[in-house]
Amino acid sequence: MPKVSLLRDQIAGGSLPSVCFICGREAWDLRFSDLAAWRPGVRALPGSPIASLLSFWGHILKSSRSGEESPGGLPFCKRHRSYWVRRAWFIIGGWVFLVASMAISILLTTMMKPDQRPHWTFIVAICWLLFFLPAFLVVHLASTRAIASDLESITLAGASRGFVSAFKEQEGRA
Numbered sequence: 544m545p546k547v548s549l550l551r552d553q554i555a556g557g558s559l560p561s562v563c564f565i566c567g568r569e570a571w572d573l574r575f576s577d578l579a580a581w582r583p584g585v586r587a588l589p590g591s592p593i594a595s596l597l598s599f600w601g602h603i604l605k606s607s608r609s610g611e612e613s614p615g616g617l618p619f620c621k622r623h624r625s626y627w628v629r630r631a632w633f634i635i636g637g638w639v640f641l642v643a644s645m646a647i648s649i650l651l652t653t654m655m656k657p658d659q660r661p662h663w664t665f666i667v668a669i670c671w672l673l674f675f676l677p678a679f680l681v682v683h684l685a686s687t688r689a690i691a692s693d694l695e696s697i698t699l700a701g702a703s704r705g706f707v708s709a710f711k712e713q714e715g716r717a
Contacts, residue, residue, distance in 0.1 A: 545707045546690070548698045555579035557615035560709035565623040565687055567705020572624050573616035577606045582692060597638065599689050600631040630686050637675045644668035
């Protein structure tokens with residue numbers, strides 16, 4: 544998977560090539576300009592990869608709901624316009640459902656008599672755990688995503704080869 548480091552100013556200013564970040568086709572939709580302001584160290588616990596990735600996907604959900612037009616952002620074609628949003632809903636929603644179902648299951652199971660079988664919600668929670676954790680790993684690791692961030696740039700893994708080559712070509716001309 545190609546990696547690319549983008550300056551925060553390039554993301555916010557819309558100076559990236561008009562090539563889809565996901566597939567490498569021509570792209571005119573710029574989305575997630577506020578990604579330039581995202582800093583996982585501020586929102587996540589230092590050294591916690593789960594908190595950092597949940598911070599990233601939560602930021603994607605938050606910025607997709609704002610609906611504000613901006614001159615900057617990452618270029619996406621029509622087909623991949625909602626690429627990050629769909630993945631963010633699955634990842635954030637899956638973790639929320641996992642924690643909520645476990646909490647409800649534990650609460651209902653402890654309220655039962657000792658000789659009764661576990662509440663059916665406990666079985667649902669365990670099934671979700673067994674389904675969600677591998678699916679989460681596949682979805683997250685196969686996604687184009689932020690893997691590093693500092694004050695000046697964000698490094699993203701899984702960018703399309705077309706985008707990376709167009710970006711390098713543009714940087715070579717600058």
